[in-house]
Amino acid sequence: MNPVQIWASVSFVLDPDPCENFPCKSGRKCKLNEEMEPSCLCQEPAQCPSENLTELEHVCGTDNQTYQTSCHLFATKCHLEGTKKGHRLHLDYSGPCKFIPPCLNTELQQFPLRMRDWLKNILLQLYEHDSVTPGLLTAKQRARVQKLHDSERRLHVGSHAVELLALDFEKNYNLYIYPVHWQFAQLDQHPTDRVLTHSELAPLRASLVPMEHCTSVFFRRCDTDRDRLLSLREWCQCFGLKHGKTDRSPDCRGLALCFPRLLARFNFAITLIDESHGCANTHNHIGKRKRNAV
Numbered sequence: 001m002n003p004v005q006i007w008a009s010v011s012f013v014l015d016p017d018p019c020e021n022f023p024c025k026s027g028r029k030c031k032l033n034e035e036m037e038p039s040c041l042c043q044e045p046a047q048c049p050s051e052n053l054t055e056l057e058h059v060c061g062t063d064n065q066t067y068q069t070s071c072h073l074f075a076t077k078c079h080l081e082g083t084k085k086g087h088r089l090h091l092d093y094s095g096p097c098k099f100i101p102p103c104l105n106t107e108l109q110q111f112p113l114r115m116r117d118w119l120k121n122i123l124l125q126l127y128e129h130d131s132v133t134p135g136l137l138t139a140k141q142r143a144r145v146q147k148l149h150d151s152e153r154r155l156h157v158g159s160h161a162v163e164l165l166a167l168d169f170e171k172n173y174n175l176y177i178y179p180v181h182w183q184f185a186q187l188d189q190h191p192t193d194r195v196l197t198h199s200e201l202a203p204l205r206a207s208l209v210p211m212e213h214c215t216s217v218f219f220r221r222c223d224t225d226r227d228r229l230l231s232l233r234e235w236c237q238c239f240g241l242k243h244g245k246t247d248r249s250p251d252c253r254g255l256a257l258c259f260p261r262l263l264a265r266f267n268f269a270i271t272l273i274d275e276s277h278g279c280a281n282t283h284n285h286i287g288k289r290k291r292n293a294v
């Protein structure tokens with residue numbers, strides 16, 4: 001190799017791709033212009049991965065159209081930028097579009113009861129997996145969940161009538177505080193400011209809507225000041241936590257990566273946590289859905 005070749009190969013090593021550390025919003029890809037400067041341009045939907053897809057990767061848009069993947073949806077949205085249609089197009093929920101039945105008032109009242117219990121069970125599952133594969137929880141989180149895990153009073157995982165869930169919340173109120181705060185912290189990461197934007201809430205909402213038809217109405221009602229943001233206070237009030245218990249700092253950790261793969265139904269829970277993100281795969285049958293509970 002002559003000196004010029006050596007210089008050229010060294011330069012190549014020293015000059016990383018400018019696009020490498022140039023993040024783009026969903027639906028856009030980094031491209032270099034003639035001056036070799038990076039910028040984010042709309043991705044072509046046809047260039048999104050489209051082989052070996054399963055229904056799990058399909059998403060339903062707010063235009064009630066099924067898109068092969070979220071990449072296809074956001075690429076389409078990007079190309080519609082500046083139009084009313086583009087402004088209104090969002091990811092509504094995971095999976096192909098389907099009929100979502102209206103949420104009855106009785107169902108809406110029961111929703112937080114079942115969701116609180118589900119959050120508690122998700123944390124307990126993480127705790128058990130963390131005992132086998134450490135790293136899922138921080139030491140502080142582990143200490144908090146251990147109290148919950150070791151509590152003799154706690155309602156064990158199972159299929160419970162809403163009346164029992166309500167009674168348990170009254171009796172063991174303190175056991176539900178941390179799971180509610182923990183879930184908020186998982187979502188509040190872009191940025192971590194004690195407020196959830198539509199896109200921060202999306203991983204939870206999009207996964208739950210196809211299985212829990214009250215999800216959208218529930219979160220819409222939580223936003224009591226109607227500023228399209230969910231503050232920690234609104235979140236806690238929505239889950240029935242008392243005033244004065246909503247200012248404790250949630251214990252935050254980067255488990256958000258796991259979250260988009262987490263699918264669950266409150267009374268018949270399945271969690272799928274992608275191993276590629278450093279989490280374990282979990283399948284847990286929490287209990288059959290009680291027909292009289294919905």
Ligand SMILES: [Ca+2]
Nearest residue numbers: 188191193195
């Ligand atoms: Ca936030």
Ligand SMILES: [Ca+2]
Nearest residue numbers: 223227229230
């Ligand atoms: Ca609000």
